[in-house]
Amino acid sequence: MIDPGSVLTTDLVGLATTRHAYVLFVLLSTIGLYMLIANENLVKKVIGVNMFQTGIFLFFITSAYRVGGSAPIIEGAGPYVSPLPQVIVLTAIVVGISLTAVGLALSIRLYNEYGTLRADALREVIGDE
């Protein structure tokens, strides 16, 4: 088993050069999550959720990749990249788009009702009612 501590201290360069896709996955997801929590604008929160999910899709796609692999259509000789994560990401993208649509629709309804897209203002108005 690899000790995560030693990897970080001795092989930070290796991590950045060979595992950059994973670094990107973590960065994108956490930035998205931070945006969802810290930004008060509802539309930007929806964008944050989208970024969070996109990071996860990137992780799946990366896991399917192999050096020299071709598209997984069984005709020529292998090796092929794994088709399963790609199918998963396709499905997850569809789910993500539906969520974005519902989220934006609800934001529009809130804007029409209260005239604001800021979560803190909404909390204040609804708390008063």
Add this chain to the structure above:
Amino acid sequence: MSDVLLALLVTVPLVAAIFPLLFGLRYENAGWPIALAGSLVVTGLAGTLAWEIFTASTETGQRLVHEMAGYPAPYGIELVGDGLSALIALLISVVSVAVLIYSRSTGPGSNAFYSGFLLLMGGLLGMTLTGDLFNLFVFLEIVGLITYALVASDDSGMAAYGALKYLFLGTVGASLYLIGVGYLLVRTGSLNMLDLQARLADIGYTEPLVQAAFGFILIGLMLKIAVFPLHTWQPDAYTYAPDTVSAYISALVSTTAAYALIRISFDVFTVDFFAANQLITDAVVLVASISIVVGSLLAAMQTEIKRVFAYSSVAQFGMIVVAIGLNSRTALLGAVIHLVGHGLMKATLFMGAGILSSAYGATTISDYAGLAKRSPITSGGIAVTGLALVGIPPSIGILGKWYIALGAVESGSWSVAIIIFISTLLTLTYVARIIETLYFNPPEATHEETAASESVEHVAVGDEAVADGGLETRVATERIVVVAVLAVSTVALFASVDLFTELLDPVFGRFFQ
């Protein structure tokens, strides 16, 4: 033959969901009869499934499998029906029928609502029956999406606010679950639950990637279950949703997520994982115990009736999650009984509260003063179910709590047993407050304002009452009957413990071999 049953259980509601919108183009009120027909068919199918598993004598008969599109197990997606999933499927279908009958007169009456209702039922059944981790994610998101839409089906802006809050947190939960599934896929290359169980046993349970995968799945599903401190979406969603929707989602949505957590914990990771990772086990027990206490305390502090019931769910689901961490067969039996019992009890309570709010505009506990005289059956239903929730025998509420506490004592976790006892006392405080207000507080004791607004409402509803045939209450009879029947069922199910044990024995035999 029997395995087609599983596919039908998922496809019938999903396909039926098209028709309310389709026929809605021509007939205005097409939605309700179609939804009712769909739920009755599903109830029949779920009943047949449970009966087949109950009467089966062989091991293959007790675990029915359907390979979707004929692709064999580790590659294709499986639907699996065993005692545990049949029980939850039965709960889903019975509550669906009850809520539909209740919704006939109160709505939301649009055809789109009934399409959403059927889609939600199909999604819940899919979560219950699937044997594939990614398929579970898809159904989880179907359930999530429809729930956000149904919560927002009330016209108020607050409903949209509750739904959007739920959407943000629910999506994060489902995405965290997806990360966990991704880690498992990367490590093992499989998504089938039973296949994963074998592969994880080979890999070993102490590997960081496997531990991280469980962590992500646990947090993701806890967000969906609404365990403290991840519960913040839940009271708003339940309170601002229309009464029908609150009753439906409070009874089933978190329940099915909790079922999924039980299924993954014991079918994919197994008891050996918990034995190998004492820290994770302790963390689950600790978080769930905090949820039990804090949920009960918050419920006791609320004045709005729907919020009381919403926070009480936080506590009850804490008990179910604690049973997963206890790692005892008795506690898990209690958890499953409590899952079913809580679903029935919360459906009854929310429907009862819905009747009182549409009849008298009563939404807070103080509004309930003296209502028992004016609507004795509904008040009786709320009182009986409330006492069942506390865990006064004979009721299904005591069965679940009793077995969880017994399992805690058996596995030496006295603290958990004590916490369940404390939570029972706290539950008693808020239920007793509701019952006292209903039965013993005279209506005059409330502010004059409420009395005035009440009389205004009676004038306002006068026309409707005449249109209904001059009935004194303008609440449709079938709504009261549903509440009464469900309230009686929570008491009657006290006698059902043998049925539960017999149905669940083969499943638990696999879990705790």
